[in-house]
Amino acid sequence: PVAGGMEGKFLISNAIAWALGMVSLGAISLGSFQTGAILLAGLFCYDIFWVFGTDVMMTVATKVEAPVKFLYTAPPSDTPRAYPFSVLGLGDVVIPGLFVRLMSKVDQVLQPKNLSYFNVATGAYAAGLSACFIANEVFHNGQPALLYLDPSLVGGTLACAAVNNQVSDLWDFSEADEDEE
Numbered sequence: 001p002v003a004g005g006m007e008g009k010f011l012i013s014n015a016i017a018w019a020l021g022m023v024s025l026g027a028i029s030l031g032s033f034q035t036g037a038i039l040l041a042g043l044f045c046y047d048i049f050w051v052f053g054t055d056v057m058m059t060v061a062t063k064v065e066a067p068v069k070f071l072y073t074a075p076p077s078d079t080p081r082a083y084p085f086s087v088l089g090l091g092d093v094v095i096p097g098l099f100v101r102l103m104s105k106v107d108q109v110l111q112p113k114n115l116s117y118f119n120v121a122t123g124a125y126a127a128g129l130s131a132c133f134i135a136n137e138v139f140h141n142g143q144p145a146l147l148y149l150d151p152s153l154v155g156g157t158l159a160c161a162a163v164n165n166q167v168s169d170l171w172d173f174s175e176a177d178e179d180e181e
Contacts, residue, residue, distance in 0.1 A: 009065070010085065016067035017090050024094045025101060032174040033106070033157075036099045040150040043095060047144035058142050061087040075137060086136060088129075092145035096125055099153050106157075106173050112164040117157055124156030125149060 030036040050057045061069060062083045070093065071085040103117040110117070128149035136143045161170035 010071040013065070013067045014070050017070055020067060021090055021093050021097065025097050028094075028098055029175060030098050030102050031176070033102065033170055033172075036102055037154050039095065040099060040146070040154055043091070044146050044150040047092075047146040051142055051144035051147075057089075057144075061089070061142065077137075079140065086133060087142070088145060092149065096128075096146075096149045096153055100125055102175070103157060105175060106170060109173065110164070110166055110169050112160070112166060114163050115160045117160055117164075117170070120156050120160040121153055124152040127156075128152035 030039065047057075068090045070088040070090070072088070074081055074084055074086050100118065100121040103121040106117045128151070129145065131152070132143050132145045132148040135148070157170065158167065161167045
């Protein structure tokens, strides 16, 4: 059987992973822009090391059958695949998702005049994820999604802040400040 019998179970696994992700997004808060940027920077290094420096992430992604990842049927290819899915870890959804959620709060408090932080962050996530999946197909090996997601998210929101003339406001943003207002 292909991928340890996952061909019929991946939709259920994805549904459970989605539910876990949504609960996490509702229950966890980054608290501030700086916390989010530092967390993403740390996970950027972590993800690159564990994907390119060891076989741990690839082993977990392809051998562990648990709802801690999203599985997508890999695009058709002339090259045979040992594993028929593209994989996106739950952490590649939840942690950047928390950052995107924080940007919706930034929009409410800073009320940007030109560009919405939430819209920019959502577009940056989509662009980063697209770049990751393209690299995955081009290089035919697993890619650390945070390698693409983190720079697009942090860079995109800082560029948005520059356009809105709010760089220091964004950098100093904290949800505690929001609660005091």
